[in-house]
Amino acid sequence: MVLGSGPIRIGQGIEFDYSCVHGVWALQELGYRAVIVNNNPETVSTDFDTGDGLYFEPLTLDDVLDIVAHENPIGVVVQFGGQTAINLAQGLADAGVPVLGTSPEAIARAEDRDLFDRMLVELGIPKPAGRAVRSFAEAETVTQEIGYPVLVRPSYVLGGRAMEIVYDHDRLEEFYSEAEDANPGQPVLVDKYLLGQEAEVDVISDGETTLIPGIMEHIERAGVHSGDSMAVYPPVSLSGAVQAEIVEASCRIARALGVKGLMNIQFVVVDERPYVLEVNPRASRTVPYLSKITDVPMVQLAVGAMMGRSLADAGYESGLWGGGALGKPGTIAIEPGSGPVSLQAPRFYAVKAPVFSFQKLTKVEPSLGPEMKSTGEILGIDRAYETALYKALVASGISFKPSGFVVLTVNDRDKHAAVSIAKELVAKGYLIASTRGTHDTLEAAHIRSTRVLKIEEGSPNLLDLIIAGEVALMINTPGEELREEVEAARIRRVCIEMEIACVTSIDTAAALAHALDVFEHPEKATCLPYHEYLR
């Protein structure tokens, strides 16, 4: 019996239905009768001919137990239906129902912060300092030990809900109580916030052999929710040593937990060291992407592992898969000394980009942060990184209007990066407009920019420029000062209303600058059936 993922919501989208459907098909291929439980009428999983039986029922423990009593399945698959299904694992086990794949005990060990931390310490795998706390006083103690900035978030919730980066003591209490309210009765996690390069992997394991189909490198730095980050496969900047360490750590975590099936691990890389941010002992939202672009039938292998077939028998070894973009089917060894380029010379790049629905949600602040806001995702795939980026940006709705200014208003931390982005834009003939702080920085770097007033400085100001239709693209990164943020949020919101692309992360802007050439010459991008890129 395969449990579905319920209604589509931010953080749990169509990707999980994809895994459920493939899970059912894989079970059928192995000769099992596979039934599905789900209550979402929009999906393929609830098509009456997808499984051998469809129970259109709510995914609560009571309802699922009733169906189990009726069907008496040999086991229940909870790995594919997102947090909805995995949350039922313990209850099913308590009722004596066999949970297939990774055991409920191992799931709890991955999801319970204290247990998980202890395991990582035993394995000697680094993670950001911090721990689970149950009171504000305790949160203060932890913060004193590890120092600001810290990441405050509730445990056991989806999509980074009520997750915040806290820079000083003044706001710790506010965000602590928000995190506490988001999941009452559960601890709040307080961790050192590390600003670094994020990367993630999805692994398939049978408890012995662990296959990593590919490493995805996030384009936005840590602090942007993984679901809202652009990500590229294969990595473009991670060194061989870092990739080797990610692969090594992933294999050891899978073995220590006794994973049978799929698991997702997120890392942040600081000073050439990958730290484990989070582990999800289930299929993640990146499984369909990686399955398609690495040509590894991930769900099928995971189902095999759950049903007792070894990956070794299927011809796989532990380690990083060399097929897909890397062009060498089979597990490959990574030379620790190698840089990303010598590691790959890949056949293609695949860039995943988020898509938002801010147009429909009035009064929602569109800047990116630790809380997930996107409703969907798309993929840009091409032979070169620039053209893949271009496709991802275009497909996610980011475009330049044919004329007007590119407006840059960035916070102090991003000013340095803004200079190089502005240089590329100016070199391509774009006109730059910026507000005071950014303008001064650009001027000091001898980059021509037109200064525009902030709203509070009088008029005509930036808002007037936007409304007059003279803005082609907005690059506006959120700062920390509340007063400035109120204005910035208003500017971003107006861009959404006026359908002007608004980039709120400096890393996305850098990616955009990187793809500028293709925006001018779209014919540089190829257009092929996706499996031909893999050839």
Next chain:
Amino acid sequence: METILVIGSGPIVIGQAAEFDYAGTQACKALREEGYRVALINSNPATIMTDRETADVVYIEPLNVDFCERVIARERPDGLLPTLGGQTGLNLATQLANGGVLDKYGVRLLGTPLSAIQQAEDREQFRRLMREIKEPVPESWIIESPDQLEAILDTVPYPCIIRPAYTLGGTGGGIAEDRETLWETGLKGLQLSMRSQIMIERSLLGWKEVEYEVMRDSKGNCITICNMENFDPMGVHTGDSIVVAPSQTLSDIEYHMLRTASLKIIRALGIEGGCNVQLAVNPNGFDYYVIEVNPRVSRSSALASKATGYPIARVSAKIAVGRTLDEIENQVTGTTKACFEPALDYCVVKIPRWPFDKFPNADRSLFTQMKATGEVMAIDRSFEAALMKAVRGLEIRQKDLKHPKYESMDDDGLRRAIAKPTDERLWAVAEGLRRGWGVEEVNRLSKVDKWFLQKISHLVGIERRLVEAGKLRGEGEDLSSLIAEAFLIGYPSASIRRLLGVESDDSPFGQVAKAEIERQKIMPVFKMVDTCAGEFESQTPYFYGTFETEDDALELRKAT
């Protein structure tokens, strides 16, 4: 003809969710069954339709004219099926046709002709057609410039509704109570519309909203798949409304009047495939207005497919390549044809899932612009039981009709909450009934039909008795018959325990009550969704649970 190009709907956005993967996957399968080679373009790889097993050749490329033209140039398809990729697919197909790309490569548009699509989507053409066939449409104004908008500010009856043409899920629409709001919302709508076109329409706030899913083939055979009624009266986007299928509050005369109108409209337009007709019905009389027509597969048709078992996208795809309803097999029964209208012997309730748990500062009010990201559906033998199932399937904090926010709200606040559509209005309505305001008063405030309110009253009544029995610790009415009644109406054991207040109560009363809940707990039987209410033999393993005696699932398993 050999190759057919299918355009997908791209990423999941509010207004376009997984339903188009469901539709596209069915369509690809249906076309391949008919012997065609299917080429597919979609930018969203997290879909079954972009699997290499679903289509013959799959392009994961941006959905714009540039890339579509390159795919066409490379694949040289003979036909293009435009009506299965939502508004995105339809808009792209229209752009390709109007830009001459289809003519250049000799690609034929399949299914509903483009002229019919334009006639359905262009308000003025649509109204002209409705006047010709004498179907009533609410008085309205088509506006294509700020000047035109300014000219009508004083003639329009307020409140009025603003609907931009050619956008997703009603983006940019709204309700204007006064000329200032009309001016602002109207300007925004002009900008968002692909055609720079908006419609200002007399408001029918408070009327019943009813939809008919209808199907027509190239020979003119027409059937109704099912009808659906919105719990929320007119004024709330149907994607944001609680929906029930089949309609529950229409009289037989009304049902057939609206069915006849829908079939007349699909014939007049010359649709070939599935189509959705939205109508407004006067709750106090027999008059109605035609609101709009979706000449394509939609979220509503996905819901109707799941609610009836009738695969609308599959049949639409077959119709597009020339098959007729009397030829296409009904896969569910295996014995009947696709021209049989489905019959329902159960009640279906859909509740949308909104993202406000993630965006606590967002504006929660609901109107003509859709805000939900997804939805749940529940099937049972009564509206009450289906509603309770849908509520607990939402995976929000509320597992039944109690909501602390409304329980603690003062009367004035609650009246406003009942009157104003939001994602939480169901719980406000229940609280009003809980306070004994009565069906009349809650209907006056919310305009929700009294039939729905009576059903919710029924549920709240059981709830009140459970709470009372918990307080009296078994001294009042007979606990075991009350628990049995609660089960039958759709309260799961967890809710009964919670309402009796015995969840973590190990006193003698708590133990007795919990033991009684376990003893009374009826195991559900599982009934089949067979498209024909048991009239014909059917072997489809599509089930819903209910508390009855005859178990279709068991019988099917024995038979096979």
